[in-house]
Amino acid sequence: MLGVCSQLMEDFMFKRFACALSATIMAASAAHAGDVSGTGATFPEPIYKDWAATYKAKSGSSVNYVGIGSGGGIKAIKAKTVDFGASDKPLTAADLNASDLYMFPTVIGGVAPIVNIPGVASGQLHLTGPLLADIYMGAVKTWNDPRIVALNKGVKLPNLPITVVHRSDGSGTTFLFTTYLALVSDVWKSKVGGNDSPPWPAGVGGKGNPGVSALVKQTTGSIGYVEYFFAKQNHETVAQMQNASHHFLMPTAASFAAAASGAKWTTTPGNAVLLLNQPGVNAWPISGATFILVYKNQPDAAKGADILKFFDWAYKNGDAAAAAKDYVPLPAGVKAMVRRQWATQIKSGGKPVYVSK
Amino acid sequence: MMSRAANRRIANTIFTVSCYFAAMIAVVALASLFVSLFWNGFSGLSLSTFTKDSQQGGLLNGILGSLAMCALGMVFALIIGILAGTWLAEYSGTSKLGQYVRFMNDVLLSAPSILIGLAVYTYFYMVLKAAGYPQYTYSGIAGATALGLLAVPIVVRTTEDMLNLQPSALREAGVALGASRGLVIRQIIWRSARTGLLTGGLLAFARISGETAPLLFTALGNDAHITKLSDLGDKVSALPLLINSLYQLPDSVSLAWTAALLISLAVLVVNIIGRVLAARGAR
Amino acid sequence: MTAVVAETASDMQVQASRIVRGSWGESLFRAACLSAATFLLVLLAGVMGALLVGGWPAFHQFGFGFFVSSTWDTNNDVYGAAGPIFGTLATAAISLFIALPLAIGVAVFLVEFCPKVLAQPISTVIDLLAGIPSIVYGMWGFFVFAPLVANYIQTPLTSALNPDGFWGKFFAGVPNGNLFVASVVLAIMILPYMTSVFRELMLSVPSAVREAAYGLGCTPFEVVRSVMIPFVQRGMIGGTMLGLGRALGETMAVTFVIGNTHNFPKGLFDATSTIASTIANEFAEASGLKLASLIAMGLILFLITFAVLALARMLLNSNKS
Numbered sequence: 001m002l003g004v005c006s007q008l009m010e011d012f013m014f015k016r017f018a019c020a021l022s023a024t025i026m027a028a029s030a031a032h033a034g035d036v037s038g039t040g041a042t043f044p045e046p047i048y049k050d051w052a053a054t055y056k057a058k059s060g061s062s063v064n065y066v067g068i069g070s071g072g073g074i075k076a077i078k079a080k081t082v083d084f085g086a087s088d089k090p091l092t093a094a095d096l097n098a099s100d101l102y103m104f105p106t107v108i109g110g111v112a113p114i115v116n117i118p119g120v121a122s123g124q125l126h127l128t129g130p131l132l133a134d135i136y137m138g139a140v141k142t143w144n145d146p147r148i149v150a151l152n153k154g155v156k157l158p159n160l161p162i163t164v165v166h167r168s169d170g171s172g173t174t175f176l177f178t179t180y181l182a183l184v185s186d187v188w189k190s191k192v193g194g195n196d197s198p199p200w201p202a203g204v205g206g207k208g209n210p211g212v213s214a215l216v217k218q219t220t221g222s223i224g225y226v227e228y229f230f231a232k233q234n235h236e237t238v239a240q241m242q243n244a245s246h247h248f249l250m251p252t253a254a255s256f257a258a259a260a261s262g263a264k265w266t267t268t269p270g271n272a273v274l275l276l277n278q279p280g281v282n283a284w285p286i287s288g289a290t291f292i293l294v295y296k297n298q299p300d301a302a303k304g305a306d307i308l309k310f311f312d313w314a315y316k317n318g319d320a321a322a323a324a325k326d327y328v329p330l331p332a333g334v335k336a337m338v339r340r341q342w343a344t345q346i347k348s349g350g351k352p353v354y355v356s357k
Numbered sequence: 358m359m360s361r362a363a364n365r366r367i368a369n370t371i372f373t374v375s376c377y378f379a380a381m382i383a384v385v386a387l388a389s390l391f392v393s394l395f396w397n398g399f400s401g402l403s404l405s406t407f408t409k410d411s412q413q414g415g416l417l418n419g420i421l422g423s424l425a426m427c428a429l430g431m432v433f434a435l436i437i438g439i440l441a442g443t444w445l446a447e448y449s450g451t452s453k454l455g456q457y458v459r460f461m462n463d464v465l466l467s468a469p470s471i472l473i474g475l476a477v478y479t480y481f482y483m484v485l486k487a488a489g490y491p492q493y494t495y496s497g498i499a500g501a502t503a504l505g506l507l508a509v510p511i512v513v514r515t516t517e518d519m520l521n522l523q524p525s526a527l528r529e530a531g532v533a534l535g536a537s538r539g540l541v542i543r544q545i546i547w548r549s550a551r552t553g554l555l556t557g558g559l560l561a562f563a564r565i566s567g568e569t570a571p572l573l574f575t576a577l578g579n580d581a582h583i584t585k586l587s588d589l590g591d592k593v594s595a596l597p598l599l600i601n602s603l604y605q606l607p608d609s610v611s612l613a614w615t616a617a618l619l620i621s622l623a624v625l626v627v628n629i630i631g632r633v634l635a636a637r638g639a640r
Numbered sequence: 641m642t643a644v645v646a647e648t649a650s651d652m653q654v655q656a657s658r659i660v661r662g663s664w665g666e667s668l669f670r671a672a673c674l675s676a677a678t679f680l681l682v683l684l685a686g687v688m689g690a691l692l693v694g695g696w697p698a699f700h701q702f703g704f705g706f707f708v709s710s711t712w713d714t715n716n717d718v719y720g721a722a723g724p725i726f727g728t729l730a731t732a733a734i735s736l737f738i739a740l741p742l743a744i745g746v747a748v749f750l751v752e753f754c755p756k757v758l759a760q761p762i763s764t765v766i767d768l769l770a771g772i773p774s775i776v777y778g779m780w781g782f783f784v785f786a787p788l789v790a791n792y793i794q795t796p797l798t799s800a801l802n803p804d805g806f807w808g809k810f811f812a813g814v815p816n817g818n819l820f821v822a823s824v825v826l827a828i829m830i831l832p833y834m835t836s837v838f839r840e841l842m843l844s845v846p847s848a849v850r851e852a853a854y855g856l857g858c859t860p861f862e863v864v865r866s867v868m869i870p871f872v873q874r875g876m877i878g879g880t881m882l883g884l885g886r887a888l889g890e891t892m893a894v895t896f897v898i899g900n901t902h903n904f905p906k907g908l909f910d911a912t913s914t915i916a917s918t919i920a921n922e923f924a925e926a927s928g929l930k931l932a933s934l935i936a937m938g939l940i941l942f943l944i945t946f947a948v949l950a951l952a953r954m955l956l957n958s959n960k961s
Contacts, residue, residue, distance in 0.1 A: 035591070037492075037495075037591070037592055039577070049412060049580065052580065053412050053413075053580070056581075062580075062581050064578075064579050064580055064581065064591075064592055065580075066577050066578045066579075066592070066602075067602075068924045068925070069924065069925055070925075071924070071925025071926075072924035072925040073925075074925070075924070075925050075926070075927045076924075078927070079482065079486075079491060079494075079927075080486075080491040080492060081482070081491050081492055081494040081495055082492065082495070083492065159799060160795075160799060161798055161799075161803075161812070163814055163815060163816075168900035168901075168921045168922075169921050169922060169924070169925060170714070170922065170925035170926075193715055195714055195715050196714075196925075197714040197922075197925075198714065198715065199711070199712060199713045199714075199715070199902075200901065203814070203901070203911070204814045204816070204817040204818075204899040204900065204901060204911040205817075205899065205900030205901055205911075205921070206605075206900070207605075207895070207900070207921055208605070210602075210605035210606045211605050213605065213606070214604075214605035214606075214782075215816060215817065217607075218782075218786070218787055218790070218816050219790060219815050219816045220790070220791065220795055220815070221795070221815075222815075230606075233606070233607075233608065234606065234607050235607075365859055365861075365862070366859065368859070368861055368862075369859035369860060369861040369862070371861075372860070372861035372864075372865075373753065373860065373861070375741075375745055376745045376746075376748045376749040376752075376753060377749060377753065378745070379741065379742045379744075379745025379746050379749065380745065380746045380749040380750075380754075382742060383742055383745075383746045383766075383831060383835070384762075386828045386831075387765075387766070387769055387828070387831075387832065389780070389784060389785075390769075390772075390776070390777065390780045390784075390828070391769075393780055393783065393784050394776060394779075394780070397783075436676075437676045437679055437680075438676075440672055440673045440675075440676035440677075441673065441676035441677040441679065441680055443673050444670075444673035444674055444676060444677040445677060447673075448670060448673060448674065449677070454677075457681065458677045458678075458680055458681060460949075460953065461680055461681055461684045462680055463949055463953075464684060464945070464946055464949055465680065465683065465684055465687075467882065467885035467886070467889070467945055467948075467949055468687070468889065468942065468945060469888070469889025469890075469891065469916055469938075469941055469942070469945060470889065470891070471889070471891045471916050471919055471920060471938075472687060472691065472889075472919075472938050472941065472942055473687065475690070475691070475919065475923065475935065475938055476686065476687040476690040476691065479690040479694060479935075480686070480690060506683060509680070509683070510680075513680065537665070537666045538666060538670075539665060539666045539669035539670065540666075542669075543669070563771050564771070566773075567771075567772070567773020567774070567775065567776075568773070569773070569774075569775045569891070569892045570891040570892060570916070570920055573920060573923075573924070574923060574924070597773065597775050597892075600775055600779065601775065601892070604779060604782070604896075610783075613779065614779070617773075617775065617776045617779055620773055620775075620776070621772050621773070621776055624771045624772060624773065625768050625771070628767075628768055628771050629768070
């Protein structure tokens with residue numbers, strides 16, 4: 001008897017509850033015009049938040065960005081719990097079409113290897129792709145391993161165990177890093193592969209770019225990988241990498257731009273351009289663009305217009321802020337291409353939400 | 358050959374030394390926590406902490422978000438909790454249902470808070486997606502719901518305990534005067550137990566104000582502070598969420614400590630108020 | 641006299657009519673209370689239902705292997721919860737192993753040995769510390785305790801010891817994010833709560849009993865061991881179980897310092913993860929089978945906590961002889 005009563009109460013209450021809940025939240029949010037929310041990669045989080053703050057001061061509309069990792073951004077936009085998703089891992093054209101999503105780049109950055117070795121300063125350590133893969137596989141266990149010493153004559157490497165630090169969450173930064181390792185190391189390609197959440201053979205996980213950065217800073221003998229802005233802001237010790245042209249170099253905005261110079265934006269379906277291991281003496285081998293995901297068919301025309309208005313503003317006015325944080329703004333030609341795509345691909349009820357000016 | 362007395366003395370000395378040692382370890386560890394919290398937290402404290410948002414070096418978005426979600430959650434928890442606790446203390450007697458409810462309440466009390474947050478996210482998403490508005494899944498209301506669900510078992514427990522403490526003479530007197538049972542409970546028992554009920558509410562509030570895990574999947578976070586009540590329909594920040602996102606960057610780690618200090622001070626103050634009230638009520 | 645009787649009669653009439661009128665309000669109020677109590681059951685059923693329905697695809701796909709495999713391969717969509725399950729149980733067990741004797745020791749110290757002047761303030765401070773949110777313990781662990789262990793214990797030892805020897809292997813692992821640090825942080829976190837529960841229990845022992853024991857010539861050790869603890873052992877078991885429940889479900893204090901890998905830890909100082917930390921780290925991005933696996937792990941955690949509570953109840957009830 002009681003069970004039946006509770007059952008009836010449940011059904012009845014669920015329906016009432018569903019309506020009441022939706023009504024409450026709708027009424028609650030009705031007052032918010034011009035507000036946009038997005039989530040995803042921590043790679044570009046510093047610049048997105050910077051742009052959002054300036055945009056709010058200039059226009060009054062708030063753009064709320066929460067960094068939870070590229071994997072989270074992809075899931076959130078697919079579930080439609082946010083207005084736009086951010087990911088450094090580009091979705092394939094097939095995936096985009098299947099989900100009715102459109103992807104466009106915002107800035108270009110680079111992934112830098114950071115280390116914490118007593119007595120070794122930024123720029124002193126030299127690493128190659130295959131060696132980095134071996135370290136991350138756990139095959140190279142101490143800093144004075146002959147393979148590392150051979151590349152670093154003149155650098156005093158202690159007999160310290162290497163603590164590998166990677167990401168614990170699904171990450172576009174990880175995707176770029178592991179895809180690069182798969183390109184340069186066959187062993188890595190077969191054993192681990194390039195993925196935003198690979199089966200790491202060794203090491204400890206930190207949450208987000210900040211997490212990896214904090215762990216490396218705190219752990220003597222550790223190595224990690226972060227988007228370059230985090231390495232610079234946190235005064236990490238950065239290692240030099242050897243690029244495809246066999247030249248050792250440090251990550252700098254110029255090196256990311258060099259890697260991006262040969263990118264084939266207009267011919268890549270879905271804008272899914274990868275900038276890894278690019279040829280060129282000054283090209284940083286682990287560069288990448290970071291992307292925004294929006295729906296091609298926007299249910300709310302005003303909201304769709306607001307999203308694109310923000311990024312249009314960022315394209316126009318955000319270059320200086322991006323450069324100050326060592327991200328590379330997109331070339332003007334790419335921006336023009338993206339704007340054309342906005343005008344033709346993002347629609348609401350059949351009508352485009354963006355009008356090129 | 359050692360005498361039994363000597364054995365016993367030695368055993369006692371070892372035990373006593375161990376107890377002192379245990380106390381010392383505990384004091385050192387807890388003092389270290391205390392000191393690092395206050396030292397790091399105070400150094401980041403300033404007027405802008407209360408006037409600016411997290412992107413500008415303050416904590417206003419977290420403070421207001423935490424207050425709003427905890428308050429809303431407590432409203433929900435107090436209503437359900439006091440009514441359920443009253444049922445357990447006054448109406449359930451020794452029934453099987455009463456035993457089940459008590460046990461289930463204990464289970465909810467000890468349930469990992471992250472699972473509550475997970476369940477709230479699942480239901481909110483399911484309902485809102487069916488209604489066609491999935492973008493409101495992450496909202497202050499979801500966060501308040503999760504916090505309220507965490508507070509309910511605490512309120513139920515303390516309500517039942519407090520009501521059971523009321524002398525049955527009070528009830529008998531009320532019934533003798535001809536009042537119905539409900540009237541007796543509401544006008545007499547609740548009134549005489551009100552200090553205890555308030556303390557229970559304060560304890561629950563203190564507990565949920567520090568919860569992080571359930572907010573990860575519900576409120577998500579926001580750089581702007583709420584300006585009107587309807588902002589709770591949108592993503593909202595909270596002090597524990599800010600700690601979680603700020604602690605890893607050297608530029609913002611002191612802000613994270615300050616947030617931790619604020620939460621801890623709030624919890625301490627609420628607990629102290631609760632104790633004072635309980636002591637006064639006992640007189 | 642008649643006036644008084646008449647007055648009382650009319651009063652009783654008024655009261656009677658109030659009772660008649662009040663019966664609607666009475667059953668409404670009772671129904672409201674009952675609904676609230678039943679709502680608790682609905683709540684619990686709802687949480688379990690969400691976990692069961694969400695996690696079912698993972699159980700269906702992997703079967704029993706889900707409990708024993710520690711593979712966590714996003715590429716091939718193969719998941720196993722053994723690593724986090726082990727991590728959860730291990731951190732809880734080790735933290736209890738550390739906290740229980742400490743809590744007993746501190747409680748006994750406060751009750752028996754501490755000068756009365758100090759005992760009250762220290763007890764108050766410990767009670768208040770029991771309310772500090774777990775994320776604060778996590779921060780302390782990350783910024784203070786973990787580097788302490790890493791810099792003063794682990795790194796010097798692993799550099800000095802032979803990596804293939806027993807002690808070398810014992811201390812090998814990952815500094816700043818490992819089973820040991822997480823367990824100690826958990827222990828410190830549940831310590832204030834358990835200490836205050838034990839202290840209250842010991843204070844509840846009637847002084848007549850204590851004094852009788854002392855009067856017989858028992859040392860403090862014997863008083864505690866043979867008289868006080870048996871007197872309050874039911875409450876102590878209950879308090880321990882609640883502490884254990886808290887340790888099992890703790891998320892934030894552990895996530896900061898556990899290392900976040902899916903493998904079985906190879907030693908006390910190796911990185912691992914718990915169910916709660918895995919869910920916190922990966923829920924935001926998981927979908928499909930991975931999401932189901934995370935929710936399935938959540939269900940397992942829920943059942944473990946449930947079992948601990950049921951066991952505590954059973955032990956407490958069986959002792960009520």
